[in-house]
Amino acid sequence: MLVPEGFSWGALFFGPIWLATHRAWIAAVLTLAATMLIIAYSTGASAAVLLLALIVLLGLSGHDLRRWSLDHRGYLLAQIIAARSEFEAFARLLDRRPDLKGSFMPPEAAR
Numbered sequence: 001m002l003v004p005e006g007f008s009w010g011a012l013f014f015g016p017i018w019l020a021t022h023r024a025w026i027a028a029v030l031t032l033a034a035t036m037l038i039i040a041y042s043t044g045a046s047a048a049v050l051l052l053a054l055i056v057l058l059g060l061s062g063h064d065l066r067r068w069s070l071d072h073r074g075y076l077l078a079q080i081i082a083a084r085s086e087f088e089a090f091a092r093l094l095d096r097r098p099d100l101k102g103s104f105m106p107p108e109a110a111r
Contacts, residue, residue, distance in 0.1 A: 001075065002089055003067050011062025012055060018062065024069035031058065 010018040016035070019028035031054070038050045058065075071077070079096060083089035094101050 001070065002081075002086055002093070003063055003070070004086070005063060007059055008062030009059065011065075012059030015055065015058050019058075019065060019069075022066050022069070023073075024065050026072070027065040027069060 008018070016028040016032040019025075019031060034054060035051065038047055038054065042050055067077075079093055081089045081092050081096070083092055
């Protein structure tokens, strides 16, 4: 599974929903709980500032939370690849790890 580095616009705009769609359940629940606590115990401008800070923090760390969730489920970090696009990163991964090529080929091509 390829997980990009950098800012996550999806996490910024959709927060816990984005985390849940990426199966980062623990992070999604904790984010939702933090949002509820901020709403319940803060008032006025302080609530707005805290919610804005949480939203920006999610944008900055969304992909890191996905990686943590994958690590927590038993996935291992195999390669770190720098590329301009996901397609280029995938191509570089297959160049570095030719043993993976067979698992991504259609059954007809494997014969």
